[in-house]
Amino acid sequence: MCAHVMIAEDDEKQAELVRRYLERDGHTVTLVHDGRAAVESVRHRAPDLLVLDVMMPRTDGLDVLRILRAEKYELPVLMLTARSTEDDLLLGLDLGADDYMTKPYSPRELMARVRTLLRRTRRPPEAAPEHLLTAGPLVIDPDRHEITVDGERIDCTPGEFRILAAMAAEPGRVFTRERLLRELHGYARYIGDRTVDVHIMNLRKKIEPAPRRPALLLTVFGVGYKLADPAKRTGRARP
Template structure:
């Protein structure tokens, strides 16, 4: 079955150009010229990833992202932005995007970003053993891609889930930012490594008792991050 991508972009030539390149790579592509129509499409049809422009008529991309993330926590979202936009704002806690692209961009790079995000979202259910990752109060159900703290489910974006899984599989290991970038986003990712920091902040906000004084996700100064070994 083809993965379904929705492009929410008001500029017709950009939308059509992106659609052509995604369809050439065997994706099923749907289109919306504004945020309101895009939200309705996601509500009515199965969509895997939304490619979302920030500057839209009516409600902007930030608000669209916020609505979609609240209603569809596991939906993949890639934001399209101008060079002047601040990555911290694009990837901020209140929006929850998985990735971003700066205009103008190479359409093949967007295809690679989409494929990378899909890999983070995929679950191979054929013959899959129901495996659990356990560490302290945390539990990850690999089969269902669900994350729990003290048996209470915490909704994570696909990217946040991939980072959490990487940490729980490697407690006590210090990861450089570039290592996390390569292992989660893929070696073809050419964006700013700051995307790692923003996702770590988001993850801490969801799982730490005191995000301002994190206990589970430790900062290794000058290197990156480490999941506290609780054994």
């Protein structure tokens, strides 16, 4: 699966190394070395995937991500960070990153993550059309990658879309965090349960009238999450 990948990394030697690995896999690559250049380059030609370093001059990677998501760019983003605390990593996910790696990292592992993200965010041209997924006021169009609630379009990151689409395909079914992690990243074991919690929290802000008292995206205590089935009402789910 060939793609256009942008690398935003101020360490030119590291960026060049990643470029060689990507091109060896058949991808075309754009290199930029500061955050402002990354934003302008995406505006000029949005890539299929952005590999984004957090610590960059002029505009850091987190601000780049804020700008791109505010401007409704839905491209998948893999963040590179030297910060290893959970709060720093969750902040990137909260802003709309789809995956992250902590430096130093293995270029081979980076390539595995790139393949996973591209596989899960790009549909082959020959794929058959899919039907709309509905759950109460929620409507998901997998072909158009659109979500509406009561007719109003909701903007989601690729990761949020995959979670919601999986749950909307089976409303009322309880999804464990492990199952939702597989929807996000296959069977990769480097992502923690908190990743799912952050995505759920962000989705509730977008689809729930009262996010702290969710009526659609429910927590099932000790198990996981489910999307309320409008045809079945139970008292077992908790916000």
